[in-house]
Amino acid sequence: MPTVTMTVNGQQVSREVEGRTLLVQFLREHLNLTGTHVGCDTSQCGACVVHVDGKSVKSCTMLAASANGAKVTTIEGLARNGELHPVQAAFKEHHGLQCGFCTPGMVMSAVDLLQKNKNPSEHEIREWLEGNICRCTGYHNIVKAIDHAAKQMGS
Ligand code: FES
Ligand code: FES
Known part of the structure; x- marks a missing residue:
């Protein structure tokens, strides 16, 4: 089996994996990063x-x-020195989650959006999240959280 080497959350890891192994399987099943x-x-x-x-x-x-x-980088690697990333903190503060199943993906997508666009409009946030499905929240508080995080990070 081929060996795959990458840096995950700042640490270099190497594992032998079958060629068909998906990145998500590698993270969850080989590295136990189940977030x-x-x-x-x-x-x-x-x-x-x-x-x-x-x-x-x-x-x-x-x-x-x-x-x-x-x-x-996975959701486990986002916090720094025990401090939540501003997007994580904003999700917490604005109740941007209920069951939490979608949350890691939502947060990672939102962080990428704010890297690309520091001051997105509500429309831009909603458009960006098109590829992230939430069955619980109705998205309203997620959008509010991302808007708040953008303002925090820009200030
Ligand atoms: S598990 Fe990857 S898009 Fe649904
Ligand atoms: S909080 Fe339950 S799926 Fe989004």
């Missing part, structure tokens, strides 16, 4: 979003082997 969720088998729900070389990616659509040599 990245699997909510569909059709690449639609966005529960599996992580960052690969700084960009949000649905980790169920990428082979682990394709991330060989990449820098991967």
Whole structure:
């Protein structure tokens, strides 16, 4: 089996994996990083979003082997020195979650949006989240949380 090596949340990891292993399986089953969720088998729900070389990616659509040599960040790697990332803190403060299943993917997508667009409009936030499905919240508080995080991070 081929060996895959990547940096995950700042640590270099190497594992032997079958060629068909998806990045999400690699993270969850080989590294026990179960914060990245699997909510569909059709690449639609966005529960599996992580960052690969700084960009949000649905980790169920990428082979682990394709991330060989990449820098991967999962929801577990977002907080710094025990402090929630501003997007995580805003989700908490604005009740941007209920069951929490979609939340890791939502947060990772939102962080990427705010890297690209520091002051998104409500419309831009909603458009960006098109690939992330939430069955609980009705999205309103998620959008509010991201808007709040943008203001916090910009100030
Ligand atoms: S599990 Fe990846 S998009 Fe649903
Ligand atoms: S909080 Fe339950 S799916 Fe989004």
